[in-house]
Amino acid sequence: xxxxxxxxxxxxxxxxxxxxxxxxxxxxxxxxxxxxxxxxxxxxxxxxxxxxxxxxxxxxxxxxxxxxxxxxxxxxxxxxxxxxxxxxxxxxxxxxxxxxxxxxxxxxxxxxxxxxxxxxxxxxxxxxxxxxxxxxxxxxxxxxxxxxxxxxxxxxxxxxxxxxxxxxxxxxxxxxxxxxxxxxxxxxxxxxxxxxxxxxxxxxxxxxxxxxxxxxxxxxxxxxxxxxxxxxxxxxxxxxxxxxxxxxxxxxxxxxxxxxxxxxxxxxxxxxxxxxxxxxxxxxxxxxxxxxxxxxxxxxxxxxxxxxxxxxxxxxxxxxxxxxxxxxxxxxxxxxxxxxxxxxxxxxxxxxxxxxxx
Numbered sequence: 001x002x003x004x005x006x007x008x009x010x011x012x013x014x015x016x017x018x019x020x021x022x023x024x025x026x027x028x029x030x031x032x033x034x035x036x037x038x039x040x041x042x043x044x045x046x047x048x049x050x051x052x053x054x055x056x057x058x059x060x061x062x063x064x065x066x067x068x069x070x071x072x073x074x075x076x077x078x079x080x081x082x083x084x085x086x087x088x089x090x091x092x093x094x095x096x097x098x099x100x101x102x103x104x105x106x107x108x109x110x111x112x113x114x115x116x117x118x119x120x121x122x123x124x125x126x127x128x129x130x131x132x133x134x135x136x137x138x139x140x141x142x143x144x145x146x147x148x149x150x151x152x153x154x155x156x157x158x159x160x161x162x163x164x165x166x167x168x169x170x171x172x173x174x175x176x177x178x179x180x181x182x183x184x185x186x187x188x189x190x191x192x193x194x195x196x197x198x199x200x201x202x203x204x205x206x207x208x209x210x211x212x213x214x215x216x217x218x219x220x221x222x223x224x225x226x227x228x229x230x231x232x233x234x235x236x237x238x239x240x241x242x243x244x245x246x247x248x249x250x251x252x253x254x255x256x257x258x259x260x261x262x263x264x265x266x267x268x269x270x271x272x273x274x275x276x277x278x279x280x281x282x283x284x285x286x287x288x289x290x291x292x293x294x295x296x297x298x299x300x301x302x303x304x305x306x307x308x309x310x311x312x313x314x315x316x317x318x319x320x321x322x323x324x325x326x327x328x329x330x331x332x333x334x335x336x337x338x339x340x341x342x343x344x345x346x347x348x349x350x351x352x353x354x355x356x357x358x
Contacts (some may be wrong), residue, residue: 013149024149032139039135068109072102104122124269155230
């Protein structure tokens with residue numbers, strides 16, 4: 001027997017809290033952003049970056065991404081909002097909560113916002129992109145459930161046991177058909193699997209300098225191409241393929257080109273954390289803390305204790321250097337003592353800020 005007869009669609013996607021409408025589509029987007037920031041923060045700290053950095057970057061990325069996603073949707077589906085036969089009013093183009101975000105525009109402008117923020121903070125953009133890539137994939141997996149509540153962007157009719165029930169009369173429905181391919185679910189599962197692949201690949205191969213993000217782009221566009229081919233919602237077609245399929249092809253090739261060009265790229269990627277901040281001086285030099293094994297991270301506390309012992313010994317050495325010379329000492333020993341005291345004094349200013357930042 002089949003596991004499912006069909007997947008029922010939700011009876012509503014909006015709940016009214018007094019005069020305030022609570023929309024499932026918006027909740028899915030917000031939840032996706034929160035999860036992406038949480039994952040990004042953990043990976044960034046593990047890499048040696050300062051806590052709170054990803055949260056600060058999200059202040060730039062989220063509004064830029066929302067504007068970019070909406071712009072892409074409105075530009076590619078302008079006939080929905082403009083023209084004498086448009087089903088919606090031009091003002092509806094601003095109603096983002098009703099659905100309609102193009103992932104291509106969201107990623108492009110969101111990345112621009114992150115780049116600006118990284119420039120302002122002196123942080124490597126490629127290091128941030130690699131850190132955020134798995135979280136972005138998870139955010140997309142969560143955000144796709146907004147389409148489920150809106151009963152939109154589904155595939156063609158199917159009698160598979162996981163077919164999605166769609167109300168008759170919605171755009172893309174076929175007379176007589178009641179269940180359709182749940183493309184939102186296909187893409188959600190693909191994105192979750194992609195996030196796992198990115199984390200494993202980063203640890204296994206030590207990918208740096210934007211290669212994790214390029215792998216995310218290649219993996220997402222590969223899945224989006226075949227999932228897009230299942231969809232039946234209105235779209236522009238070029239040579240028999242939907243516009244988003246052509247976009248997937250172009251961006252996939254660009255991602256592969258970047259992976260090839262950056263294959264031998266080396267060098268430090270500044271994280272904006274000074275020595276001693278957020279475990280910056282404990283980062284694994286071979287592959288970074290975001291690819292470090294768990295036992296390595298657990299040993300950080302032991303290294304901190306050793307660093308504290310060294311600072312204590314330095315303090316004792318400075319105290320001994322400042323003691324007066326022993327009675328009866330010759331001039332030469334006095335000079336040596338003074339020289340030692342000066343050397344210890346010169347160490348003081350360099351060591352004190354280090355301890356303060358820790």
